[in-house]
Amino acid sequence: MKKYVPIILILSTIKLIIQLFGNRNYGFHRDELLHLSVSEHLDWGFMEFPPLIGFIGKISYWLFDYSLLGVRLFPTLAGVGILILCCLIAIELGGKFKAVLLSGICILAFLPFYRNHTLFQPVAFDQLFWTLGFYFIIKFINSKNKKFLILLGITLGLGLMNKYTILVWAFGIFIGLFFYQKGNAFKNKWLYISAIISLLIFLPNIFWQAQNDFPLLKHLQALNDNQLDEINPMEFGLEQLNFPFTLIISLFGLAAFIIDKNLKKYRTIGIASLVIFCTLWLLNSKAYYVFAIYPVLFAGGAVKLEFLFSKKPMFIYAITLIVLLPSIFFIPESTPILPIEKYVKYAQLEEKNERVALKGDYADMFGWQEQVKLVDSVYQQLSPKEKNNCVLWAENYGEAGALKILGKKYNLPNPISRHGSFWSWGYGNKDAIVWISLGNEKPSVEYVFEEVELVKIITHKYAIGEENGIPLYICRKPKIDIEKWWKDYEAHIFD
Numbered sequence: 001m002k003k004y005v006p007i008i009l010i011l012s013t014i015k016l017i018i019q020l021f022g023n024r025n026y027g028f029h030r031d032e033l034l035h036l037s038v039s040e041h042l043d044w045g046f047m048e049f050p051p052l053i054g055f056i057g058k059i060s061y062w063l064f065d066y067s068l069l070g071v072r073l074f075p076t077l078a079g080v081g082i083l084i085l086c087c088l089i090a091i092e093l094g095g096k097f098k099a100v101l102l103s104g105i106c107i108l109a110f111l112p113f114y115r116n117h118t119l120f121q122p123v124a125f126d127q128l129f130w131t132l133g134f135y136f137i138i139k140f141i142n143s144k145n146k147k148f149l150i151l152l153g154i155t156l157g158l159g160l161m162n163k164y165t166i167l168v169w170a171f172g173i174f175i176g177l178f179f180y181q182k183g184n185a186f187k188n189k190w191l192y193i194s195a196i197i198s199l200l201i202f203l204p205n206i207f208w209q210a211q212n213d214f215p216l217l218k219h220l221q222a223l224n225d226n227q228l229d230e231i232n233p234m235e236f237g238l239e240q241l242n243f244p245f246t247l248i249i250s251l252f253g254l255a256a257f258i259i260d261k262n263l264k265k266y267r268t269i270g271i272a273s274l275v276i277f278c279t280l281w282l283l284n285s286k287a288y289y290v291f292a293i294y295p296v297l298f299a300g301g302a303v304k305l306e307f308l309f310s311k312k313p314m315f316i317y318a319i320t321l322i323v324l325l326p327s328i329f330f331i332p333e334s335t336p337i338l339p340i341e342k343y344v345k346y347a348q349l350e351e352k353n354e355r356v357a358l359k360g361d362y363a364d365m366f367g368w369q370e371q372v373k374l375v376d377s378v379y380q381q382l383s384p385k386e387k388n389n390c391v392l393w394a395e396n397y398g399e400a401g402a403l404k405i406l407g408k409k410y411n412l413p414n415p416i417s418r419h420g421s422f423w424s425w426g427y428g429n430k431d432a433i434v435w436i437s438l439g440n441e442k443p444s445v446e447y448v449f450e451e452v453e454l455v456k457i458i459t460h461k462y463a464i465g466e467e468n469g470i471p472l473y474i475c476r477k478p479k480i481d482i483e484k485w486w487k488d489y490e491a492h493i494f495d
Contacts, residue, residue: 001091004100008087011104012080018108019079022118022335023072026365032120033368033401036066038421040404045208047215047421047493052162053122060120066405075124079117082295083107085131089299092138093263098316099299099306102249105320106298109327110246112291114334115361122163123288129159130169130292134269137173138296141180141265146190153194157201164216165289168279169272176272180265212424222494224284236280239287245323246298253300260304269296336362340462351461358462367463368402371438374472375403376410378436378455391432393475395439397422398467403438418486423493430482437473448485449475 028036038046039057046054056074064070083104090103107113116123133155140148159166177185185191209216240247256263257270273293280290309315332338332346349356357363375392382390392407392415394400400417407415415438416428437445445452455472 004087004091004097007097007101008084008104011087011101011108012083015080015083015108016076018331018337019072019076019114019117019335020069021337022114023076024069025336025339026362027368028068028071028365028402028405029119029361030364030368030396030398030401032071033405034397034420035120035122036060036071037397037401037404041421041425043208044204045212045215047212047424048219049122049163050161050205051208052125052158053120056125057120066408071120072118075117075120078124078128079107079113081128082113082117082131085128085135086295086299089131089135089138089296090302092135092142093266093299093303095299095303095306098313099302102302102305102316102320102323103299105324106246106249106302107295109324110243110291110294110298111327111330111334112243112288114331116288116291118335119361126159126163126165127292127295129155129162129166131295133159133166133169133173134296137268138266141268146188149188149190149194150197153197154201156194157198160198160202161205165285168276168283168289169292171279172272172274172276173268175275176268176270179271180268219494233281233284236285236287236290240290245326246294249301249305249319249323250294250297251301252304253297253302256300256304257297262307263300263304266300269300273297333359336365340366354459354461355468356462358464360464363462363464364398364467367458367460367467368398369406370460371399371458371467371470372402372406372410372412374456374458375436375438376407376412378472378474379410379412382434386434389429389431389433391416391428391435393417393435393437393440394422395419395437395441395444395470399439399470418489418493420493423486423489427482427486430478433476435475435478437471437475439467439470440473441471442473445473445475448478448480448482450477450479451475 034048035053036057038054039061042054042058043051045051057071060066060071060074064073086103086107087100090099093099095103113127116127133152136148136152136155139145140152156166156170159169177183254270254273257266257273273296276293277290305319306316332343336343338346343362344356349358358366379387379390379392390413392403392413394403394415394417397417397419400415400419400422403412403415414428416422416426435449442452453474455474458470458472459468
């Protein structure tokens, strides 16, 4: 094991450096602003996701005061952890130096991981828990030590507190275990103790869901209606083809786990991966949901290829270069290592009508700071009495999150929004004499207030379309019952 530490350390350092270069650029993504906002309202669950991301966000605030580089350090460390685990899995599968090298290179070459390990979202931690779970299963198969089943249960429990999609992983493992020693694992009491530990860790979120009328189900329905229904099922499979060289390695791993005589005792992993992939595809999931199975497949594929070319080791080094080199050019597409002006030139984007159409993730990192500054300039012009009786009303969670997180240094009041978790935190001061509305369209504000004054239409060169050309209003004299208006919107908070 010690002899592999240098190569694992080198690969991990490369991963860390690339991610840190990307982490410092542009601004917070709208989803990051939501995840940091929930950390200001710690609970056992939130309307859109389980509670762990909020807890990590709180740690980030304690350590780094919501600095961009500090916040993004957490998903980056998860990504580095995935690379290390991928290499360790290769070792557990019987791989030597070249298998460890190829495993780590696959993580460096798999472009979606750069995006996943940049943004402060549950995705990076979800991938970490999946990979860690596979690692503990393999350790158990090799050692028969019950402690790895206990660690597996803890991993699943924490994974459930991070992202519910790990239930699909658990289902895959459940099916896969029938192919381990003809299902003997189900005669092991420690497997059930492990499941109980998972349940106990997850139990607070179950209680929270019950107390809040199971918002998870409403969110899943809204997600299905607004996003998943529009996904062409073929896109799920075709998306995997966008990364052909790492895909080939993973397919070698999948085949080796299922049919190779040298890895046949790990058939559980292959079957589980196949079940997970098919389940997610049948559920019409987003393509990136399945990326979490790739690290263990990379490790399996690397070990298989090392064995195949044991007498021609130079072939492994050639494969490593073939996997890695084509990805290097595209890294700036996945994590913002280039300053925006250089990225625009790199991506050959053209400016039209004083606008540059960035891809969605990057476009969602711009405009928030300008919105907050403008709201602050309006807020500072109010009289002391108006400041003490002012509500900041944002249309969506991105705008509300910007006012909440970026507005901290301006000492702005806490914003309200009827979008997602922000709705659950209430409408603030219903008797406020001044409301500053950000992003809400004219019909919406005129429905609520008698006096509506347009301050400015906010534009931004790089911001995503829905955050370009948004209005900022000063509103006074509500003409409806604010409390009833707020409560009546409950059915639409995920729209």
